[in-house]
Amino acid sequence: MHWRATAPIANYSVHKAVASQVDWSALREDFPILREQAHGHPLIYFDSAASSQKPRPVIEALRNFYEHDNANVHRGLHTLSSRATEAYENARRRVAEYIGAACGDEIIFTRGTTESINLVAQAWGGKFIREGDVILLTVMEHHSNLVPWQLLAERTGARLRFVPVLDDGTLHLEQLDSLLTPEVKVFAFTHISNSLGTINPVAELCTKARAVGALTLVDAAQSAGHMPLDVQELGCDFLAFSGHKMCAPTGIGVLYGRAELLESMPPWHGGGEMIVSVTLEKSTFKKPPHRFEAGTPTIAGAIGLGAAIDYIEAIGRSAIFEHDSELARCAAERLTELPGIRIFGPSQERGALVGFVMDAAHPHDLTTFADQYGLAMRGGHHCNQPLMRRFGVSGTTRASFYFYNTMEEIDRMIEILHGAVRFFS
Numbered sequence: 001m002h003w004r005a006t007a008p009i010a011n012y013s014v015h016k017a018v019a020s021q022v023d024w025s026a027l028r029e030d031f032p033i034l035r036e037q038a039h040g041h042p043l044i045y046f047d048s049a050a051s052s053q054k055p056r057p058v059i060e061a062l063r064n065f066y067e068h069d070n071a072n073v074h075r076g077l078h079t080l081s082s083r084a085t086e087a088y089e090n091a092r093r094r095v096a097e098y099i100g101a102a103c104g105d106e107i108i109f110t111r112g113t114t115e116s117i118n119l120v121a122q123a124w125g126g127k128f129i130r131e132g133d134v135i136l137l138t139v140m141e142h143h144s145n146l147v148p149w150q151l152l153a154e155r156t157g158a159r160l161r162f163v164p165v166l167d168d169g170t171l172h173l174e175q176l177d178s179l180l181t182p183e184v185k186v187f188a189f190t191h192i193s194n195s196l197g198t199i200n201p202v203a204e205l206c207t208k209a210r211a212v213g214a215l216t217l218v219d220a221a222q223s224a225g226h227m228p229l230d231v232q233e234l235g236c237d238f239l240a241f242s243g244h245k246m247c248a249p250t251g252i253g254v255l256y257g258r259a260e261l262l263e264s265m266p267p268w269h270g271g272g273e274m275i276v277s278v279t280l281e282k283s284t285f286k287k288p289p290h291r292f293e294a295g296t297p298t299i300a301g302a303i304g305l306g307a308a309i310d311y312i313e314a315i316g317r318s319a320i321f322e323h324d325s326e327l328a329r330c331a332a333e334r335l336t337e338l339p340g341i342r343i344f345g346p347s348q349e350r351g352a353l354v355g356f357v358m359d360a361a362h363p364h365d366l367t368t369f370a371d372q373y374g375l376a377m378r379g380g381h382h383c384n385q386p387l388m389r390r391f392g393v394s395g396t397t398r399a400s401f402y403f404y405n406t407m408e409e410i411d412r413m414i415e416i417l418h419g420a421v422r423f424f425s
């Protein structure tokens with residue numbers, strides 16, 4: 001891999017590296033797809049908030065698994081099955097380390113953030129939520145952190161309550177104390193908004209929730225691959241994220257849960273791998289995390305996620321955060337050069353994305369226009385329909401960044417958008 005920080009690659013705790021020590025353009029060489037063209041133009045990939053690209057070490061880890069170790073895990077007594085099991089369980093331990101969990105048993109592999117949140121809503125919510133209880137969410141939640149709770153509320157008679165979003169794209173924290181009443185049993189919120197880029201004060205929100213006895217679930221889909229993150233420091237009870245947004249393959253994700261909570265939860269999917277014994281009438285179940293992983297898991301995906309974590313850690317998450325935030329800050333600033341533009345989200349600190357609308361064109365038309373010049377952005381509601389409604393728009397155009405993006409690409413985006421203004425006016 002191509003990186004030029006001073007710390008050794010093998011040292012996984014290098015997240016103190018600063019952005020200036022990393023040769024960001026050399027890192028691009030690790031991503032073969034960045035050499036692709038679209039409509040005859042060099043690809044500019046500004047859609048990493050939807051799904052990131054994959055570096056060669058991750059692709060090689062998948063290939064290596066299938067070429068040398070492939071077999072089903074846990075129930076085999078042969079060499080390949082032992083190797084596959086070891087690699088799969090090592091990946092679990094690696095994830096635990098990455099997010100500061102106490103041990104691998106607190107890590108459940110899922111298909112992604114959506115499945116992780118559904119798991120909590122069904123297994124924990126199904127057992128502990130009663131009629132009259134309150135589920136506290138925010139207006140900026142992705143549908144993944146909204147619909148599972150709506151389904152739970154419908155089933156149980158619980159009520160949903162929402163922390164409003166202010167005009168600057170931050171949460172209305174002054175209202176939080178009056179919303180966090182003792183009836184609130186769980187407060188589920190996003191770490192970084194996928195449409196606004198707002199970075200929520202997770203530790204503060206968790207402390208406040210704990211004070212009224214509410215559990216917390218953090219949707220870390222937009223933060224896990226972009227910044228240092230430690231579940232014990234944050235003080236959250238559950239945390240969910242997706243591998244595919246942080247250099248890993250699709251189909252693998254994580255649910256972190258505090259050990260005693262996972263222990264208290266019944267299974268949600270039944271099947272192989274999650275049982276201790278089965279009679280025709282009844283079954284007993286394994287301890288977490290295996291209780292929650294019915295059927296053959298996404299073995300190669302978990303191994304790919306482990307490789308992605310190694311890759312990200314070798315660069316350093318602080319450096320990545322610094323680099324990506326600077327791109328987002330510059331993009332937001334440069335976008336103001338365009339006529340008839342409205343930019344969403346906080347003007348100060350923001351995650352690695354910027355959402356905007358231009359008077360000249362609908363987000364879908366603008367995104368289609370940009371694609372003609374090789375620029376991949378996303379236009380639409382970004383699975384944030386209530387948030388779009390809050391801001392009085394049907395959708396936005398979103399440019400989202402990762403460590404393989406450059407300032408030159410932002411210059412080119414601005415040029416293309418100037419062209420769009422001319423074309424659509």
Ligand SMILES: Cc1ncc(COP(=O)(O)O)c(C=O)c1O
Pocket residue numbers: 049050111112113114115142144145190192193194219221222242
């Ligand atoms: C904040 C947030 N939450 C949840 C999700 C859902 O992730 P997945 O589709 O990988 O389950 C996304 C994906 O865009 C997201 O941005």
